[in-house]
Amino acid sequence: MAEWDQLLQGTLVQWTEKIFGGGYRPEEAVPLCGGAQKEVHRIRCSNGFNFVLYNWDVERNYFREELEREEQDSPISGFGGEAFRDASVFLNSLKVRTPELYHFEPAGATVGAAFAFVEFIEGREASDFFVAEPQLQDRIFEPLAEMVNTMHRQVRTFWGRLQESLPPALSAGCHKPMLPALHRELDYLAEGIPDIHRHAGELARVMEDLAAAIGVRPQYGFIHAELGPNHVLVDKQLRPYLIDLDGALYFDPEYEHSFLEFRFANYGRYFANSRLDPVRMAFYKLNHHLSYAAGAHRLLQRGYPDAEEVKGIMDYNRDQALRMLAEYR
Known part of the structure; x- marks a missing residue:
């Protein structure tokens, strides 16, 4: 958890306040089940608000070896932030219920891996x-x-x-x-x-x-x-x-x-x-x-x-x- 403690004090704070406003300060990151190809954490903010953070970091992908060997030649692939963003927007336009996508940031000069802030659904x-x-x-x-x-x-x-x-x-x-x-x-x-x-x-x-x-x-x-x-x-x-x-x-x-x-x-x-x-x-x-x-x-x-x-x-x-x-x- 040391890396998350550091993240909660740094970059995540900046992005959370940029997206939601100054009253939203992340205080806890709880890993959620799943996440073989991306990191998934529930983020709890100081005002009680919760959201889900997706992080598509290939370094943390359990199938990194196959990705780096370019063995993912099957048309079906479960890795990719841009694909998630596009599907989320498309399904929302069809009124197919998905958690709200608050923000998506592609990988680039400012961030090393794509990430998304997504609505937290309290459910089963x-x-x-x-x-x-x-x-x-x-x-x-x-x-x-x-x-x-x-x-x-x-x-x-x-x-x-x-x-x-x-x-x-x-x-x-x-x-x-x-x-x-x-x-x-x-x-x-x-x-x-x-x-x-x-x-x-x-x-x-x-x-x-x-x-x-x-x-x-x-x-x-x-x-x-x-x-x-x-x-x-x-x-x-x-x-x-x-x-x-x-x-x-x-x-x-x-x-x-x-x-x-x-x-x-x-x-x-x-x-x-x-x-x-x-x-x-x-x-x-x-x-x-x-x-x-x-x-x-x-x-x-x-x-x-x-x-x-x-x-x-x-x-x-x-x-x-x-x-x-x-x-x-």
Whole structure:
């Protein structure tokens, strides 16, 4: 905490008073859960006001090694302050509820890493309400489902981040550029997890077969790209808020739905969509399980807090990938 004590006495004070005014002096910085690719702290001010500070410092990114080796060639990336800012502004224009963005400062001459001051939502994760009474669930998850549908109804003819103006190769589809990174994740898992090592060749064939069966489509919807229940905060008025918007982009909605399907216990009641492509759903589901197993394994190797929870994530996704393999034999 020494570095935060120093920050609370210096730069953070200056920025806080510049953004909010002289009566707002930061007195405490409390780290919040998550933050594998950015630092997240709740800042308490002298007048009782709280806000959240996001800091995109690559030096503190648990996936720094991959970033510096430029291995993030997958179109889905959860790192980037500018992407967060753009998504926040865009979703606000759609009336999709997200915490208010008070200020965003890009990296540059005055600051070494991009940061943002964001509204603090006093709330609970969406998963806390999975076993609530049906009427209570309806109050939370029906509006959340409409927020998701509103995002996915925003379409354009090429995939990518909001500010990307040059379309990727449309003939390839957005799933094709994911394959090199997915093979690399599989190789990484095979090195450290015996069960994956034994079945790596079969898993690779299933990935390639599914990818080859996916056809090109004419348009792509806007997705959050990591919409688990831990990225939905529910406030005291039972209003859902989407958080961690860094990876949002135009993409196949099946990428989102295949993730929602295994992260939300009530997916069938609120989010199920019969118009989705089942082949894309299967491809992205396998992608999620391999990617999240690999990411969790890396975090365990690099000293990430909450090791028990991270190991649970790794084990679950490993088991799900192997279960999918058994189904495709």
